[in-house]
Amino acid sequence: MSETVTDTQGQFRGWDDEGHRVIVGWVNRDGTEYLVGLSKCCQATGKGLMDEESGFGYVGCRACYHEVSPSLGGEARLALDAQGKPV
Numbered sequence: 050m051s052e053t054v055t056d057t058q059g060q061f062r063g064w065d066d067e068g069h070r071v072i073v074g075w076v077n078r079d080g081t082e083y084l085v086g087l088s089k090c091c092q093a094t095g096k097g098l099m100d101e102e103s104g105f106g107y108v109g110c111r112a113c114y115h116e117v118s119p120s121l122g123g124e125a126r127l128a129l130d131a132q133g134k135p136v
Protein backbone atom coordinates (compact mmCIF):
# COMPACT_ATOMS: atom_id res chain seq x y z
CA MET A 50 0.00 0.00 0.00
CA SER A 51 1.34 3.33 -0.98
CA GLU A 52 -0.49 5.31 1.64
CA THR A 53 2.58 7.33 2.35
CA VAL A 54 1.49 9.58 -0.46
CA THR A 55 2.88 12.94 0.27
CA ASP A 56 1.22 15.97 -0.99
CA THR A 57 2.56 17.06 -4.31
CA GLN A 58 3.23 13.61 -5.72
CA GLY A 59 -0.35 13.06 -6.78
CA GLN A 60 -1.68 14.61 -9.92
CA PHE A 61 -3.86 17.64 -9.31
CA ARG A 62 -7.48 17.01 -10.23
CA GLY A 63 -9.40 20.04 -8.92
CA TRP A 64 -11.14 21.18 -5.75
CA ASP A 65 -13.79 19.74 -3.46
CA ASP A 66 -16.85 21.68 -2.30
CA GLU A 67 -14.97 22.94 0.76
CA GLY A 68 -12.16 24.43 -1.31
CA HIS A 69 -9.52 21.80 -0.62
CA ARG A 70 -7.18 20.94 -3.45
CA VAL A 71 -7.82 17.40 -4.67
CA ILE A 72 -5.10 15.11 -5.98
CA VAL A 73 -4.84 11.49 -7.00
CA GLY A 74 -4.02 9.54 -3.85
CA TRP A 75 -3.44 6.32 -5.71
CA VAL A 76 -4.72 4.33 -8.65
CA ASN A 77 -6.88 1.33 -7.83
CA ARG A 78 -6.22 -2.05 -9.37
CA ASP A 79 -9.17 -1.52 -11.72
CA GLY A 80 -7.62 1.68 -13.01
CA THR A 81 -9.92 4.10 -11.22
CA GLU A 82 -8.35 6.88 -9.24
CA TYR A 83 -8.76 7.28 -5.50
CA LEU A 84 -8.83 11.01 -4.86
CA VAL A 85 -7.73 12.70 -1.68
CA GLY A 86 -8.14 16.28 -0.50
CA LEU A 87 -5.29 18.36 0.87
CA SER A 88 -5.39 20.50 4.01
CA LYS A 89 -5.53 24.25 3.51
CA CYS A 90 -2.84 24.84 6.14
CA CYS A 91 -0.09 22.61 4.74
CA GLN A 92 -1.39 21.09 1.50
CA ALA A 93 -1.00 17.73 3.18
CA THR A 94 -3.37 14.79 3.35
CA GLY A 95 -5.56 14.09 6.36
CA LYS A 96 -4.94 11.42 8.94
CA GLY A 97 -6.97 9.90 11.74
CA LEU A 98 -5.58 11.20 15.02
CA MET A 99 -6.39 10.98 18.71
CA ASP A 100 -6.47 13.87 21.09
CA GLU A 101 -4.55 12.55 24.07
CA GLU A 102 -6.20 14.83 26.61
CA SER A 103 -9.81 14.19 25.68
CA GLY A 104 -9.36 10.75 24.20
CA PHE A 105 -11.45 11.69 21.19
CA GLY A 106 -10.44 10.90 17.66
CA TYR A 107 -10.38 13.48 14.92
CA VAL A 108 -9.11 14.01 11.41
CA GLY A 109 -5.97 16.09 11.42
CA CYS A 110 -3.48 17.48 8.96
CA ARG A 111 -0.69 14.97 8.39
CA ALA A 112 1.90 17.73 8.50
CA CYS A 113 0.91 19.90 11.48
CA TYR A 114 -1.76 17.75 13.25
CA HIS A 115 -4.26 20.58 13.40
CA GLU A 116 -7.86 19.46 13.14
CA VAL A 117 -9.17 19.63 9.60
CA SER A 118 -12.44 18.86 7.88
CA PRO A 119 -13.51 15.23 8.40
CA SER A 120 -13.89 15.04 4.62
CA LEU A 121 -10.09 14.89 4.40
CA GLY A 122 -10.19 11.59 6.23
CA GLY A 123 -11.78 9.77 3.31
CA GLU A 124 -12.08 9.78 -0.42
CA ALA A 125 -12.41 13.27 -1.88
CA ARG A 126 -15.27 14.24 -4.14
CA LEU A 127 -14.54 16.77 -6.83
CA ALA A 128 -16.71 19.86 -7.02
CA LEU A 129 -14.53 21.70 -9.54
CA ASP A 130 -12.15 20.19 -12.05
CA ALA A 131 -8.56 21.29 -12.56
CA GLN A 132 -9.77 24.08 -14.86
CA GLY A 133 -12.16 25.33 -12.19
CA LYS A 134 -15.29 24.10 -13.96
CA PRO A 135 -18.07 22.46 -11.95
CA VAL A 136 -17.93 18.67 -12.19
Ligand SMILES: [Zn+2]
Nearest residue numbers: 090091110113
Ligand atom coordinates in the same frame (compact mmCIF):
# COMPACT_ATOMS: atom_id res chain seq x y z
ZN1 LIG B 1 -1.36 21.57 8.46
